[in-house]
Each structure stands twice: as structure tokens, then as C-alpha cells.
Amino acid sequence: MPTVHARTCHICEANCGVLIEVEGREILSIKGNPDHVLSRGHICPKATAIADLQDDPDRLHKPVKKVDGKWQEIGWEQAFAEIASKLTNIKGQGGKPAMYLGNPSAHDYGITTQVGQLRRAIGLKNLYSASTLDQIPHHVVQYHMYGHVSLCPVPDIDRSQYLVIVGGNPAASNGSIWTVPDFKKRVKEMQARDGKLMVIDPRRTETAKLADEHHFVKPGTDTALFIAILKAVLDRKPDLNEQLNMLVDDSWSNVAPAISGFDMASLSAHCGVSEDVIEDIAANLSDNKPGAIYGRMGVSVTEFGTLNQWLIQAINIASGNLNREGGTLVPEPALDTINIVGRGSVEKIDTARGEMPNIMGELPTITFAEEMLREDDERIRALFVMTGNPVLSAPDGARMDRALETLDLMVSFDMYVTATSCHADYILPPCGPLEKDHYPFFFGPLAVRNYASYSPAIFDMPEGEKADWEIIAELARAIFAASGQDIPNIREPRDVLDNMLQSSPRGMTLAEIEAEPNGVDLGPLMPHLEDRLLTDDKKIQAAHPDFLDELKRFAVSLTERQPDALSLIGRRHVRQNNSWLANSKRLQKGPNRCTLMINPSDAAERGLSDGDMATVESRVNSVDIIVEITDDVMAGVVSMPHGFGHRRDGVELSVARENPNVSINDLTDPELYDRLSGNAVLNATPVTVVKVEELVAAE
Numbered sequence: 001m002p003t004v005h006a007r008t009c010h011i012c013e014a015n016c017g018v019l020i021e022v023e024g025r026e027i028l029s030i031k032g033n034p035d036h037v038l039s040r041g042h043i044c045p046k047a048t049a050i051a052d053l054q055d056d057p058d059r060l061h062k063p064v065k066k067v068d069g070k071w072q073e074i075g076w077e078q079a080f081a082e083i084a085s086k087l088t089n090i091k092g093q094g095g096k097p098a099m100y101l102g103n104p105s106a107h108d109y110g111i112t113t114q115v116g117q118l119r120r121a122i123g124l125k126n127l128y129s130a131s132t133l134d135q136i137p138h139h140v141v142q143y144h145m146y147g148h149v150s151l152c153p154v155p156d157i158d159r160s161q162y163l164v165i166v167g168g169n170p171a172a173s174n175g176s177i178w179t180v181p182d183f184k185k186r187v188k189e190m191q192a193r194d195g196k197l198m199v200i201d202p203r204r205t206e207t208a209k210l211a212d213e214h215h216f217v218k219p220g221t222d223t224a225l226f227i228a229i230l231k232a233v234l235d236r237k238p239d240l241n242e243q244l245n246m247l248v249d250d251s252w253s254n255v256a257p258a259i260s261g262f263d264m265a266s267l268s269a270h271c272g273v274s275e276d277v278i279e280d281i282a283a284n285l286s287d288n289k290p291g292a293i294y295g296r297m298g299v300s301v302t303e304f305g306t307l308n309q310w311l312i313q314a315i316n317i318a319s320g321n322l323n324r325e326g327g328t329l330v331p332e333p334a335l336d337t338i339n340i341v342g343r344g345s346v347e348k349i350d351t352a353r354g355e356m357p358n359i360m361g362e363l364p365t366i367t368f369a370e371e372m373l374r375e376d377d378e379r380i381r382a383l384f385v386m387t388g389n390p391v392l393s394a395p396d397g398a399r400m401d402r403a404l405e406t407l408d409l410m411v412s413f414d415m416y417v418t419a420t421s422c423h424a425d426y427i428l429p430p431c432g433p434l435e436k437d438h439y440p441f442f443f444g445p446l447a448v449r450n451y452a453s454y455s456p457a458i459f460d461m462p463e464g465e466k467a468d469w470e471i472i473a474e475l476a477r478a479i480f481a482a483s484g485q486d487i488p489n490i491r492e493p494r495d496v497l498d499n500m501l502q503s504s505p506r507g508m509t510l511a512e513i514e515a516e517p518n519g520v521d522l523g524p525l526m527p528h529l530e531d532r533l534l535t536d537d538k539k540i541q542a543a544h545p546d547f548l549d550e551l552k553r554f555a556v557s558l559t560e561r562q563p564d565a566l567s568l569i570g571r572r573h574v575r576q577n578n579s580w581l582a583n584s585k586r587l588q589k590g591p592n593r594c595t596l597m598i599n600p601s602d603a604a605e606r607g608l609s610d611g612d613m614a615t616v617e618s619r620v621n622s623v624d625i626i627v628e629i630t631d632d633v634m635a636g637v638v639s640m641p642h643g644f645g646h647r648r649d650g651v652e653l654s655v656a657r658e659n660p661n662v663s664i665n666d667l668t669d670p671e672l673y674d675r676l677s678g679n680a681v682l683n684a685t686p687v688t689v690v691k692v693e694e695l696v697a698a699e
């Protein structure tokens with residue numbers, strides 16, 4: 001008999017409710033759950049990839065060990081014992097271990113609640129992760145302004161009348177640092193109540209096409225745009241409204257003087273957005289209707305990412321939209337990590353490159369390869385890569401390839417042989433996605449409504465398989481034992497979760513949440529920031545000195561000549577997720593998506609026609625890629641998706657069922673980073689593009 005199970009899709013931050021119909025172990029269908037309290041029936045094509053992942057014949061089911069360059073299946077106990085013993089030996093010789101934690105770990109609360117044990121077993125205070133390729137600038141800003149790295153105001157789209165999205169593409173990404181499933185319909189609803197969406201992006205994206213207005217901006221120059229908007233808002237509203245005046249500390253008075261020296265015409269010329277558009281945005285944000293400005297990857301993974309995210313908060317404050325219904329609000333979810341884990345940290349750390357930011361114990365991933373390649377005693381010799389693919393996701397993938405080859409021990413926690421795990425000595429694969437439970441640990445606190453939703457596993461786990469959390473916990477125990485340390489008790493993720501829920505202000509139990517398969521709706525977001533601030537004086541620290549200093553550094557950069565080169569930006573597609581859905585039959589249908597988008601004028605200048613091959617070259621490397629001519633990208637800009645490039649020379653991978661393609665991160669430059677957060681710069685890479693002339697065979 002078929003049965004239907006309500007569940008949360010674990011693939012992206014939207015956390016949509018899905019209905020999965022199964023018979024025995026066969027998946028019959030995956031549909032949106034119309035009764036889900038947050039996603040209201042919405043799903044995207046990636047939800048169907050859950051079936052492909054679950055049933056993928058290429059997925060690993062048992063640990064594998066590399067012997068003479070070939071993968072050999074081994075038992076779990078052998079794998080744990082060998083890894084523990086090798087690590088203990090390496091550490092005994094003074095060798096340094098490290099860990100890289102990838103994006104899917106954020107979607108598995110079991111990993112979140114257990115990984116601390118493994119870090120303790122290995123002896124790691126700090127780690128590398130996908131976060132320093134992504135959202136670390138947000139955490140720095142939230143830590144300084146609101147007193148906790150995770151206190152994040154999100155746009156209250158359901159009650160907003162004006163939204164400005166800069167460098168985000170939620171129509172494809174389904175939202176980021178903003179859990180907003182059903183984004184398109186929410187925009188349509190806003191437009192139906194006469195609200196407006198404005199998008200600023202160097203590409204006319206899927207989101208731009210939904211918008212009432214879209215304007216191009218030169219990649220990497222948004223700081224000028226934000227300063228200009230802030231100036232224009234302050235001209236209209238020199239004083240804070242009453243509620244924000246009570247919340248904001250005295251440093252607010254430093255903001256206007258700090259930007260008074262910038263002149264509108266130069267700011268506008270620098271970013272390529274006209275003064276009229278800037279004034280219009282400021283006027284819309286400043287009039288009495290509720291609205292917000294929001295910026296994501298396009299403005300975070302740039303040289304002034306932290307400054308950009310601070311300016312966004314400052315604009316929302318100056319225009320009176322922070323902590324306002326329809327403006328930006330901090331969610332109050334069932335599991336409220338803000339009250340139960342520490343504020344986080346913003347520190348500095350010594351690296352091979354000198355002193356670098358160390359935010360929440362995150363080591364900048366841009367320095368990761370050189371810490372493996374360095375030749376002194378500080379060299380990383382043992383590495384644990386959990387749910388990550390840094391060869392494809394971090395800048396200079398070719399160097400990452402070389403660096404991973406120098407390790408004495410590498411362990412990957414992955415279900416595939418990938419461009420990264422192919423370098424490992426051991427791969428420890430988890431069970432299938434429907435054999436584990438799910439809770440939106442990090443995403444309830446970012447959702448557009450207060451809610452909670454727990455999904456139990458649908459299938460029993462096959463004999464001999466393990467969930468990621470069990471693999472982590474058991475390996476941790478083996479390492480504790482091998483190194484003669486006390487073996488701590490391991491508490492199952494469910495118990496940890498239940499405990500955290502009960503310790504949160506709402507005091508719910510896991511059983512109460514589990515009883516509601518469509519999720520528990522805890523109401524709209526509320527303007528309660530005054531009760532949530534964790535700064536010492538319980539006020540918003542409006543202008544941390546680091547941000548004001550960074551403004552000065554930006555002012556200097558304004559006077560520098562911009563390179564003549566084309567500017568390379570990334571993109572996401574709704575049928576992919578970073579590097580790891582490339583093996584899904586359902587998602588890989590359709591035309592090749594790994595193309596270089598180029599504006600017709602730039603193509604003509606280079607003699608390029610649609611479908612030609614071009615060589616794209618940056619400071620670090622070059623790749624050949626098929627050209628797609630479109631005026632959806634701004635003149636002077638080229639765009640390539642990230643997460644491609646699975647084929648590496650001479651290596652057999654599980655993930656190979658796709659068109660020829662290349663990795664954008666063979667072009668991005670690890671020398672570039674955001675000074676305040678250590679975050680990578682993955683957009684606005686200067687490149688040259690030339691046509692690959694067909695070779696004429698010699699007679």
C-alpha cells in the first residue's frame with residue numbers, strides 16, 4: 001500500500017514542506033505540501049532530486065579506503081580504527097590536523113549537534129568551512145551591532161511594500177540568510193497590494209525579471225551604491241524615529257560625518273547606477289510605507305563584504321525600517337540558538353599569510369591551501385573534509401588539488417567520489433537522505449514566519465549503514481580511545497534537540513512539534529529587537545570603529561583606477577545546488593548550463609558567436625568554456641555558474657554524468673579577501689576572454 005509522508009526538503013535554506021509518496025522502498029512521487037505552514041505548497045525542481053539521491057546507483061554505501069590508487073570497501077570498525085591510529089601517530093610526531101566543513105552540514109542538525117565531539121577528539125579549536133566563502137561578513141556585522149553572530153534581521157516580505165534586493169537571486173536560490181520559500185508568490189502578493197520590488201544586479205536575473213525595476217551595477221562596486229543611498233536617506237530623514245532612537249547607541253552620530261566627504265556624482269559613476277535611481281530608492285525607503293534593503297552573495301563575497309552588510313543595516317536604520325513590521329525583523333523561532341549558545345567571537349589569528357580575521361573560530365578558507373603547502377612544522381598533515389567540496393568551491397581549485405595531495409591523512413565524509421574526496425585515503429559515506437530525520441536548526445531563526453517543523457526518517461536504514469552523526473560520533477570515540485583520552489557519553493541528536501527546544505524562550509518539546517507534520521506556525525515576525533539585543537548596553541552598536549575605518553579604506557580605493565579587464569561574476573540555477581546535484585538524472589536534463597554569458601557588444605569586440613569556445617584567463621589560471629551571448633549581462637561583465645568542473649584529469653569520479661564543463665573557481669583568486677571577515681572574494685574577478693580558434697590539421 002502506498003503511504004504519503006510529510007517532510008522537509010533538506011537541500012536548500014528554503015526548507016520547503018514536501019509530500020513523499022512511497023511504496024515499500026520505492027519513491028512514487030514528491031510534491032509540494034499545500035498545508036505546510038511556511039512553504040504553502042511551493043517546491044522547486046530540486047525536491048525531485050531527493051529521489052535521485054536516495055536511489056543513486058553511484059552513491060557509496062560502505063566506507064572505502066584507497067589502496068594503490070584504487071578504492072576498496074572496508075568495514076566501519078576497521079575504518080575508524082585505522083583513521084584513529086594514523087591520526088594519533090601524526091599528532092604524536094607534532095603533525096597538525098584540520099577540518100573543512102561544507103554547506104550540507106548546515107542542513108543536518110545531527111551533524112551540527114555532534115561535530116563538536118569530533119573536533120574535541122581531533123583537538124581542533126578552529127576550522128575551515130564554506131562559511132568563509134559565503135556569509136561570514138553578516139556574522140561580523142551582527143556580532144558588533146546586535147551583540148550575537150546569529151541575531152539577523154530578515155525582510156518581512158509578507159507585510160512589506162518596497163523591497164530592494166542587491167546581489168541576491170532568490171528566484172533561483174530560494175533565498176539565503178532569509179528562509180523565504182515560495183518567494184515568487186510572495187513577491188506577486190506584494191505587488192498585488194501595490195508594493196514594489198527593485199533589483200540591483202550586474203545580470204538581469206530570474207529575480208530581476210519578476211521585479212518592477214532592475215538596474216545593472218558594476219561588479220564589486222556596491223559599496224558606492226550603499227553609501228550613496230544612505231546619504232540620500234539621511235538627507236531626507238536626518239533624525240531617527242522614536243523607537244530606533246531609543247534602541248541605537250551614541251555612535252550613530254558618527255555615521256553621517258563619516259560619509260559626508262563622499263560626493264554623489266563620484267559614487268554614482270563608480271557603481272554605474274544613476275543618481276536618479278539612487279534618489280528614487282532612497283525616497284521609496286524613506287517614505288512612510290514599510291520596506292527594506294537586502295543584499296546577499298553578490299555583495300557579501302566581495303572585497304568590502306562586511307562594509308556592505310553594515311551599510312545595508314545602516315540604511316534600514318536611517319530609513320526607520322529596522323525592527324518594523326514590513327521592514328526587517330529578527331525571528332523568534334522555537335529553537336532559538338541566540339539564547340542558548342554564546343555570542344560568537346570576532347578575533348584575529350596568525351596564518352602563513354600573517355594575521356587574518358578569525359570569526360566564530362572560522363579560519364579563512366582562502367588560506368586553506370597554503371596551510372597545507374607550507375613547509376614548516378605548522379603544515380596541515382591530517383585533514384577531515386565533512387560534506388564539502390573545496391576543490392570546486394574555494395578559489396584556485398587547481399592549487400587546492402595540489403595541496404590535498406600533500407596530506408599524510410585525508411578523510412572525506414561524502415556519499416560520492418568527488419573532485420575533492422578523490423584525494424582522500426578514506427571516504428565515509430552516510431545513509432540516504434530519507435533514512436534520516438530533519439530539523440531546520442539554522443533556518444528557523446532566518447524564516448519569514450516564526451515556525452517549527454520536524455521530519456522523522458521515512459525509510460529504515462539498511463543494515464550496515466550509518467547517519468553522518470553516527471559516523472562522526474563513532475569516529476570521535478575511536479580517536480578518544482586511540483589517543484588515551486576519556487570517552488565522553490554521546491547524546492543522540494534528538495535528545496540534544498529536545499533539550500535545546502525546551503531551553504529556548506518558547507519552551508516547546510520535540511514531541512509537540514513532531515505531532516504537527518505540516519509544521520507549527522508560531523505567527524508573524526514581531527518587532528521585539530529591544531528584548532533580543534545582546535550587546536553589553538542592550539543597544540544597537542550603530543557604528544563600530546572597524547566599519548568607520550573600512551569606509552576610509554574604501555574612499556582610497558575609489559581613487560584607484562578600475563582594471564580594463566572584463567569582470568567575472570558567478571551564478572546559480574534553480575536545477576543545481578552548489579557542486580553536488582550533478583548526478584541527478586532529473587536535474588541534468590536540458591541544455592548545458594555551464595556557459596560563459598557575455599554581452600553582445602563584448603562578444604562582437606572579440607569576434608565571438610553563440611556556441612563558440614572561449615578561453616577565459618585570470619591571474620591564477622585559464623579555462624575554456626562555451627560562450628552564450630545575452631544582453632542579460634551588463635557590458636563589461638561575464639558570468640559563469642559555480643559548482644561545475646567535476647572532471648579532473650585522470651581521476652575517476654562518481655559525479656561525471658554531465659556535459660563538458662569547467663570550474664569558475666579555477667579562475668577566482670585566493671589572494672583577494674574581505675579585510676574585516678577574511679571572507680573570499682568570488683565576484684568581480686578581472687579576466688580576459690579570447691576566442692579559441694579551431695585548430696586546422698596540418699596537411
Ligand SMILES: Nc1nc2c(c(=O)[nH]1)N[C@H]1C(S)=C(S)[C@@H](COP(=O)(O)OP(=O)(O)OC[C@H]3O[C@@H](n4cnc5c(=O)[nH]c(N)nc54)[C@H](O)[C@@H]3O)O[C@H]1N2
Nearest residue numbers: 102103104130134387388389393413414570578579580642
Ligand atoms: N565562485 C563561487 N564559488 C562559490 C560560491 C559562489 O557563489 N561562487 N558559493 C559559495 C557558497 S555560498 C558555498 S555554501 C560553497 C559550498 O561549498 P562546499 O560546501 O565546499 O561544497 P558543495 O558543493 O556544497 O559540496 C557539498 C559536498 O557534500 C556532499 N554531501 C551532500 N549532502 C551530504 C550529506 O548529507 N552528507 C555527507 N556526508 N555529504 C553530503 C556532496 O556530495 C558534496 O561533495 O561554495 C562556495 N563557492
Ligand SMILES: Nc1nc2c(c(=O)[nH]1)N[C@H]1C(S)=C(S)[C@@H](COP(=O)(O)OP(=O)(O)OC[C@H]3O[C@@H](n4cnc5c(=O)[nH]c(N)nc54)[C@H](O)[C@@H]3O)O[C@H]1N2
Nearest residue numbers: 167169173176219220296297298572573574576577578683
Ligand atoms: N538553485 C540553487 N539554490 C541555492 C544554491 C544553489 O547552488 N542553487 N546555493 C545555496 C547557497 S549555498 C547559497 S549561499 C545561496 C545564495 O543565494 P543568493 O545570494 O540569492 O544567490 P546567488 O545566485 O549567488 O546570487 C548572487 C547574485 O549576485 C549577483 N552579483 C554578482 N556580483 C555582484 C556584485 O558585485 N554586485 C551585485 N549587486 N550583484 C552581484 C549575481 O549576478 C547573482 O544574481 O543559495 C542557496 N540556494
Ligand code: SF4
Nearest residue numbers: 009012015016044046
Ligand atoms: S526551494 Fe527547492 S531545494 Fe530548496 S527546500 Fe524548497 S524544494 Fe528543496
Ligand SMILES: [Mo]
Nearest residue numbers: 103130134135
Ligand atoms: Mo552558501
